[in-house]
Amino acid sequence: MATYLIRKLEQFTQLSSEDKQKLERAAAAKVRVVRPREDIIREGDKPRQVNLILDGWACRYKVLEDGRRQIVGFLVPGDVCDIRMFILKQIDHSMGALTPVRVAEIPSDTLLDVIDTSPRLTRAMWWNSLVEEAISREWTTSLGQREAIERLSHLFCELYFRLKAVGLTENGQGRKSFEFPVTQDQLADATGMSTVHVNRTLQLMREQELIIWKGKTVTIPDLEALMSVAMFNANYLHLDRDGHELDANEP
Amino acid sequence: MATYLIRKLEQFTQLSSEDKQKLERAAAAKVRVVRPREDIIREGDKPRQVNLILDGWACRYKVLEDGRRQIVGFLVPGDVCDIRMFILKQIDHSMGALTPVRVAEIPSDTLLDVIDTSPRLTRAMWWNSLVEEAISREWTTSLGQREAIERLSHLFCELYFRLKAVGLTENGQGRKSFEFPVTQDQLADATGMSTVHVNRTLQLMREQELIIWKGKTVTIPDLEALMSVAMFNANYLHLDRDGHELDANEP
DNA sequence: GACGAGCGTTAACCCTTGTTATCCCACTGT
DNA sequence: ACAGTGGGATAACAAGGGTTAACGCTCGTC
Numbered sequence: 001m002a003t004y005l006i007r008k009l010e011q012f013t014q015l016s017s018e019d020k021q022k023l024e025r026a027a028a029a030k031v032r033v034v035r036p037r038e039d040i041i042r043e044g045d046k047p048r049q050v051n052l053i054l055d056g057w058a059c060r061y062k063v064l065e066d067g068r069r070q071i072v073g074f075l076v077p078g079d080v081c082d083i084r085m086f087i088l089k090q091i092d093h094s095m096g097a098l099t100p101v102r103v104a105e106i107p108s109d110t111l112l113d114v115i116d117t118s119p120r121l122t123r124a125m126w127w128n129s130l131v132e133e134a135i136s137r138e139w140t141t142s143l144g145q146r147e148a149i150e151r152l153s154h155l156f157c158e159l160y161f162r163l164k165a166v167g168l169t170e171n172g173q174g175r176k177s178f179e180f181p182v183t184q185d186q187l188a189d190a191t192g193m194s195t196v197h198v199n200r201t202l203q204l205m206r207e208q209e210l211i212i213w214k215g216k217t218v219t220i221p222d223l224e225a226l227m228s229v230a231m232f233n234a235n236y237l238h239l240d241r242d243g244h245e246l247d248a249n250e251p
Numbered sequence: 252m253a254t255y256l257i258r259k260l261e262q263f264t265q266l267s268s269e270d271k272q273k274l275e276r277a278a279a280a281k282v283r284v285v286r287p288r289e290d291i292i293r294e295g296d297k298p299r300q301v302n303l304i305l306d307g308w309a310c311r312y313k314v315l316e317d318g319r320r321q322i323v324g325f326l327v328p329g330d331v332c333d334i335r336m337f338i339l340k341q342i343d344h345s346m347g348a349l350t351p352v353r354v355a356e357i358p359s360d361t362l363l364d365v366i367d368t369s370p371r372l373t374r375a376m377w378w379n380s381l382v383e384e385a386i387s388r389e390w391t392t393s394l395g396q397r398e399a400i401e402r403l404s405h406l407f408c409e410l411y412f413r414l415k416a417v418g419l420t421e422n423g424q425g426r427k428s429f430e431f432p433v434t435q436d437q438l439a440d441a442t443g444m445s446t447v448h449v450n451r452t453l454q455l456m457r458e459q460e461l462i463i464w465k466g467k468t469v470t471i472p473d474l475e476a477l478m479s480v481a482m483f484n485a486n487y488l489h490l491d492r493d494g495h496e497l498d499a500n501e502p
Numbered sequence: 503g504a505c506g507a508g509c510g511t512t513a514a515c516c517c518t519t520g521t522t523a524t525c526c527c528a529c530t531g532t
Numbered sequence: 533a534c535a536g537t538g539g540g541a542t543a544a545c546a547a548g549g550g551t552t553a554a555c556g557c558t559c560g561t562c
Contacts, residue, residue: 044486062392065482070392087377092385092487123338130335134343136387141313141321143394144443148519183539192395194520199541231316235295236343398548434509445550450511452549 004078056101153230255329307352404481
């Protein structure tokens, strides 16, 4: 159940089989299914438990008074929606399902207990939330400095590396691909662009063979080219366990 | 020494005098002075200690390969630069002084010890980093959805509330003001706008009497008006200890 | 007292991106 | 077979904001 989370945490540090079992048990407690467009948590809710994405895609988003919406992050399998938030009186942003999503509802106490009894897990969960913070800063940088094509390219790079870390990418004949069940509308909300301009820019990216996007599958024919356009530097994802360098050509 | 940090944390919870003394002692250990334009920490550095801003203004920023710079957050007195980062191998963004800054260098162990021996402080520090995350998401929202005048207005609102929390605002004749030693250039890097457009937009804001900015002092003649333009909702700063509502008219 | 650095201000022009409005296709339910 | 809906693709036009290039003011320094 918690396979993806475990895979992700193991990017940071090796977990003992005991640690893994603890996570598995915690995630197995209660599973909820959320349909597309439904919220997993809504801004203003009081945090009661911690939500772990088991399957499907979701996003964090904020809505302005006049209805404008900004997606501030994508949530993929293995992502924990709201760890540590239980010390706040209310959540300051919403999380909504983009596809059918299976969520494990872990009672705060259970998670606290899991963490308290394993320093290694504590560190791994800290690492995880530091990475989320770093991703948020990188989004700010993208929205502030990168222009349309760079911004989209950067997002595809980010998602490729994150999905690779949980084993949700494929690598056939040097072409990397992954499931990407997001509409252009949602992509517009995430990149701060209009739908029309997202579409225009995607056409351009296809022309330049930066991505191939058919149905719900995105293929990256040349990751280094995409990274170069995006000025993507994977350091902020902190995936370099044991100082081992990230390499675009590695499977 | 740690006065501002203590004031900030007390927005979240009452601290015992013992807690406060612990923080004071930790902050008194070693103080470094950083000159304007110098870095407090540079991207790629290995975190060795935790830096607490005692005095002055700084910012977090990221630089793209081609030199474009995005400021991803402002650091004011009482802000902790890099708590929790010591579990990472390297820092993923730089922090630079905007004015002369006095920084307390707190050894990681000291801080861990302080936190470990006081659950209340632990929670307060957690709360603090959750607020920082929330601010980062709000910046993403601003850059993605708010247009120039809204974006600048929002930033002034954020800074007003943050500075109020540490006692660095004044409130004479209903007009709120604070020291704001930031150049239009830096404001441009923070809002993802060009310097020229920052200037244009500031002129507009002065015309509409949203702000008065003379020398290094910003005055807000009508906070509610500014908040309205910015579509500012202070919830994300989580300053509502004991469920007490935030009110623009309160001193 | 002259000079330059740093910062703010303005104008003219242009380009990236947003807006509005169609049209098309694939899917779904009846 | 039909309409309805959601998603994608395009075109024409408008506008917000970037770029470039001046100019001016206030310091601090020699």
